Amino acid sequence: MTIQEAQDTVDQWIKTTGVRYFSELTNTAILMEEVGEVARIMARKYGEQSYKESDKQVDLADEMADVLWVLLCLANQTGVNLTDALAKNLDKKAKRDATRHLNNDKLK
Numbered sequence: 001m002t003i004q005e006a007q008d009t010v011d012q013w014i015k016t017t018g019v020r021y022f023s024e025l026t027n028t029a030i031l032m033e034e035v036g037e038v039a040r041i042m043a044r045k046y047g048e049q050s051y052k053e054s055d056k057q058v059d060l061a062d063e064m065a066d067v068l069w070v071l072l073c074l075a076n077q078t079g080v081n082l083t084d085a086l087a088k089n090l091d092k093k094a095k096r097d098a099t100r101h102l103n104n105d106k107l108k
Helices: 003-016 024-045 060-078 082-096
Strands: none
Touching (some): 003 060, 003 082, 024 060, 060 082
């Protein structure tokens, strides 16, 4: 699935099953909540924090997909074409960081 297909799929689902989009502000809050859920898993799986019993059944891939879902919603709501935005962002990084990371002693 392309990014545009994902945006279109989410938009179709929202308009048929989801009734309507939540407000942009509500979706921003939901995005922060979903990112927090990913952070919780990362802290327990890859960091030093121990698992709670309720954390043992969580699915990192599913939580990341929740983040992507809400980001796609926000892009649709605000008229952002994420395919174009990602291409521009990659171009910016390629120019700005062409040698930055190669010259970073912390990465060697």
